[in-house]
Structures are given as C-alpha cells and as structure tokens.
Amino acid sequence: MNLSEILERRRLRRRVGWWRAAALVVAVLLVVALYKAYGGAEPGTMLARPHVAQLSVSGVVADDPVMLETIREIGEDPAAKALVVSLSTGGGTTFGGEALYKALRQVAERKPVVSEIRTQAASAGYMIALAGDRIFAGDTSITGSIGVIFLYPQAKELLDKIGVSVDAIKSAPMKAEPSPFNDASQEAQAMVRALVMDSYDWFVDLVAARRDMPRERALELADGRILTGRQAVEAGLVDEIGGRDEIMAYLAANGVSDSLEIRSWDNVNRDGFGVGLAKMGARLLESLGLGWFVSEDILRQTGLVDGLVSVGQTDWQ
Template sequence: MTNRADDIIDRRRLRRKLTFWRVVALLVVVLAVAAAASWAMGGPFGGGAADHIAKVRIEGTITEDEELLDRLERIAESPRVRGLILTIDSPGGTTAGGEAIYEAVRKIAADKPVVAQVGTLAASAGYMIASAADHIVARQSSIVGSIGVLVQFPDVTALMDKIGVRLEGVKSSPLKAEPSPFTPTTEEERAMLRALVMDSYDWFVGLVEERRPLSRAEVLAVADGSIFTGRQALDRKLVDGLGGEEVAIEWLASKGVDADLAVIEWKAESNGMFGSLSLAQAVARLLGIDALSPDLARAIGADRIFLDGLLSLWQPSSGALGE
C-alpha cells in the first residue's frame, strides 16, 4: 500500500515538472517570436530587417496619436524602408490630429515615396492625411472627400427648464467659456465660432490646393462637404488611380522601389513583450473573448464621444449631423 502511495506521489511530481518545463518552453517560443518581430521592425532585439516597403494602417476616428506619430518618425529615419503605403479607412476626426499626422507623412515623403491606398473610407481628416501622400489610390466604390470643418455643442437649456435647474456664474467677459450647453447661443458667439471654423476651413482648402493638381476654384467646388465614390473622386482629381495595394506597389515601382520587396506592416508597439495586447487581453483573445480588446470602444463608436476641438469628421454622430 505504501509503495502505491509513493508511486502516486512520484507521478504527481513528474507531472508538475513536465508542466513547469512546458510553460518554460512556451515562454521561450513567445520570446523568440517577440524578438523576431522586434528585429523585423528594427526594435531593441535586433538591428532591423532587410529593405522593405512599410505599411501603416490609419483606421477609425483620428486624434493626436503619439504612438502613431512616433512610429511614422521611426519609418522616416529607417534606412531599410524604401517606400511607404498608407492604408486609410477613416471618417476623420480632430483637425489637429489630422494635421499632426499629415506633417509626419510629409516628413517621410521628403526622402521616400509615399502612396495612400483608400479602403472603405477616407473622409475629412482621413482625406487630409491621404493628401499628404505623393499618390492616392482608391477602390472604385470607396468613399472619398467631405472636405470641411465643424464645431459642435449641445443645447440643454430646454431640459434644464423642464427639471428646474439654473446655472449661474461670474466671468470676465461675455465670450469667456462660450458657447455653453447651459445658455442659449448669442449671435456674437456664433460669429466667433464661424470665424474660427472658416479659418481652419481656409487652411484645409489651401492644403488640398497645394497637394492636388487643382486650382483653388476647383478645390472650392468639391470642398462643400460632399462625398464621392472612388470613380467620382478620380474624375475630380481627388485621387490618382483606382485599385488596391497591388496598384499602390506598382506606383512605388515607377518611383524606383523594387516591386519584389516584402511589404511589412509597422504595427503599434506595446509596453511589454506580448505585443500590442496586455497579458489579460492576450488570454481573452485566445479564449475568443473580445470584451477586453482595446478596440472595443472604437467598435461601438464610443471614441467619437470624447473628441475635443475642431472636427474634420464625416457623419460624427451616426448620421444625425453632417459637415
């Protein structure tokens, strides 16, 4: 009886040891994959990949994304990147966010050919970023355009009257902290906002005029907030060609980039060894649970709720409001 108990204990110890070494082996594999990925992207584990065409995805609502700007900076500095494909699928976002990415793309284009490939949508600030490229390719059914700027604010004065709430305050001047959702908007406040919006709109139009083969009059004709299919955009010179990534690569080849080079997507770097996911998120993905995904807010459109400043955004609230 004692020998049988000892055998059971030994087997349990052996299983624990096997489990330990399996975990160690898994960690070694994960580290090796992380090192290989980091080496391919020129990260801390290696000296960088061979010459390649970089690809960066710009998707969802655009804000001032420091990680994306840093990634574009590294692409600009990498001697291994021979050209860049911007894959754009965005309704736009903040004007300042679009401006920051636009400037980062133009810095890359100073030394490397850059082509934008529009997927479903490149509107407002999304099109602003596309115009930073040297060449724009869109699908025939892509949505392009919505050139314009807006500022939005709610008016809850009727609700306050209904529930019996009144806001009082003391301010240094009539336009301080205006417009406010708690007071009716005056003509003076509207004039201030319109001047602000039109100044940014004039800047946006000038940017498109500078980057596209269009006169100012031709830009103004399409800069009324209208959206166009890829085919319509081609007729209006808002894009240069129709197709997908293969067409973008063909254009890069015409600029001296070897078409046989690998296209490597530069993705967001993480703060840890497990890529762009935290350990909990990685486990959730493995289990098929996406609730912990960092893209959840974007998927339900919640990221648009928290945009500040002037917007260059097509359909900012599920179609209720336009440019």
C-alpha cells in the same frame, strides 16, 4: 507508506513544479532577450528585409502618439523602401488629421509615400490622404467632405421644462461659450465661426497646394460634398483608380523594386518583436498554470490587447 512520507512527497512535487515553471519563465525571457539582441532591439526590426511598408488608418481619426511613432520609425527604417497608407476612415479631429499628415510628409522626404483610399477617406481622412505623393482609390470608394464642423449640445429647453437653471460667474463674456445651458449669443457664434473658418481656410489651402489646383477650384470642391473614387479622379482630388498592382507599378516607376513584398506595420509591437510571438508565449504560460503572469491587465499595458475606447469630440472634421 505513512502519512508523513506522503505529505513530504507532495511538498517535494510542488517544489519541483515551481522550479520547472521558474525555469520555463527564465527560458522564455532568455529567448526574448536573444531575439532582441540579434534580431534588432529597435521597434520594427522584425521587418529587417527590404519591403514596402503598409500602415492602416481606420475608424475615428484622433491624436494618436503610437501611430505617429510608428510613422517615424518607418521613415527611419532603411528596410522600408516605401510606405503605403491604407485609409478606411470617415474623419475625426482636425488636429489628429493634421498631425498624421505632417508626419507622413516627413517620411515622404526620405521615400515614396502612397495613399490608398479603400472604403473611405473623408474629411480628416482625406486630409491624411493628401500626404501621399500619389492618391489611389477604388471606383466606389468614398472621399471628399472637405470642411470643418464644431458641434456643441444645447440643453436649455430641457432644463427649463424640468425647472433647473444653471448660473455662472465668469471672468469674461466669452469664457466657456457656447454653453449647453443657454442660447449662444451672437458674439459666441461669431467666435466659433471664426475658429471654424480659420481651420477651414488652412484645409482649403492644403488641398490647393497638394493637388496643384487654383484655390478657387479647391474652394468650390470644399463645400462638404462627398464623392466616389471615380468622381474624385474627375475632380482632381484623386490621381488614379487602382489597388495594389497599380500602386506597385507606380512605385516601380519611382525607383522601388516591384519584387518587394508589402508588409504591414499595423501589429508591430513597441518592444521590437511581433504580437504573434508574444501571444504564443502567453498561451504557453497559461497552459502551465501561470496565466496570472500574462493577465489581460498586463497585456493591455504592453499594447497586446485592444481595449474599448470611448471618444467624445466637439471638433469633428
């Protein structure tokens, strides 16, 4: 066999390899298309059988459009007969808690919603828990911390020590106040306090309404204190100590079959098929030398890879 024949065979082998890879990609896309066509094109249809939906709220509470959309889908999905919100969060932004609370109350207009305080549901986390028709907690779960705080840095003394000053021309005295470059004036402090107290009053009213207690009692509990699950039951902030068995018993008493499985919606992909299926396809393509097709950048854009998130807030609740 001469050199030209060897080179020709190599070229032919490469062409055949590429055609095989292309055929495999087409096959994978066809499977996904068929899955979406017959398994349901809307997000969450992988959970087509009747079930109790479960959604986890953990870490820092913030404005989360993806979770809000998932909550909306659970509310509209006839297969989800109830929703269990599992909470392990110490709080976050007041607006983030408010948005999740309101979204969950919309679901509660259609089906039972239960709040399950696991590790903790404090501050904005407790605000979210208030959306449940019934609140469960563990004996040693942490909750409470009802209140609002506004934090801002103060670097004036440090700048004075190193001989740096910052001047500003403002349209009005309260613009960009409080500033880290100068001590807050009494007017600025009063402005921030009014902002904090307005949100605080809203929170207290919410506690009083949702826990069916006098506002004076809610105000007494809203001093920033934290409580264990047992203390919270005694205080009227939590309904019952319990876990999944107690939750299912409550749902059964409210028209939801206790034979239904609790299924997590945490990892339902936005395209209507599970993360597991997508990742299996990714590994298959990588094994065939097509890893570029499912690079981390692409997966991150489709929501399949968790990324490092840095959050800086001044209105922690």
